[in-house]
Amino acid sequence: MAEIMAEEKKMNPYAGPLPKAAVETQPYWDGLRGHKLLLPRCRSCSRPHFYPRSFCPHCGARDLEWFQASGKGRLHTFVINHRPPPYLKDGPYVIAVVELEEGPRMMTNLVDAPADPGKIACDSPVEIVFDAVTPEVTLPRFRLVQEASR
Ligand SMILES: [Zn+2]
Numbered sequence: 001m002a003e004i005m006a007e008e009k010k011m012n013p014y015a016g017p018l019p020k021a022a023v024e025t026q027p028y029w030d031g032l033r034g035h036k037l038l039l040p041r042c043r044s045c046s047r048p049h050f051y052p053r054s055f056c057p058h059c060g061a062r063d064l065e066w067f068q069a070s071g072k073g074r075l076h077t078f079v080i081n082h083r084p085p086p087y088l089k090d091g092p093y094v095i096a097v098v099e100l101e102e103g104p105r106m107m108t109n110l111v112d113a114p115a116d117p118g119k120i121a122c123d124s125p126v127e128i129v130f131d132a133v134t135p136e137v138t139l140p141r142f143r144l145v146q147e148a149s150r
Contacts, residue, residue, distance in 0.1 A: 014133035015087040025052045027066050032138040035130045037069045039102060050104035071128035073100040073142070078122070080115045091115075098126055098142050112143045120144070 021029045031038035041048040044061035048069070055062045076099040084091035094110035111129055113120055126142040133139055 037071045038066045039069045040064045048102045073098045075124045109141045111141045
């Protein structure tokens with residue numbers, strides 16, 4: 001069994017869970033694969049939301065559209081996980097909630113950042129990093145950016 005898993009890891013170095021797109025989320029995953037962060041927006045009340053679903057969580061309308069978000073936001077909160085799941089080689093790592101410029105918040109990972117709570121500050125500016133973990137799936141991660149470079 002361990003040999004089979006080692007062989008699988010050689011072929012596909014990403015061994016973590018992969019999303020399975022649904023009708024409501026397919027444009028989101030397609031966008032990420034093309035390095036675009038697409039968010040759903042309500043045509044009735046004009047408010048964006050995340051996660052994608054078949055109706056607006058603000059007003060209940062079902063008339064939605066997709067638009068390209070900036071990929072910029074602020075670190076709303078984070079936690080450092082010192083006990084990574086078995087499929088991750090390295091730990092610790094940073095689990096984060098980012099508040100996008102457009103308003104919605106999304107759970108993600110903070111990458112290229114020290115896993116040190118003394119070196120990460122809430123409300124810091126962040127930007128998206130498109131992490132192509134397989135040829136089909138790109139995951140949205142975020143990194144800290146300097147205020148001046150925004
Ligand atoms: Zn609405």
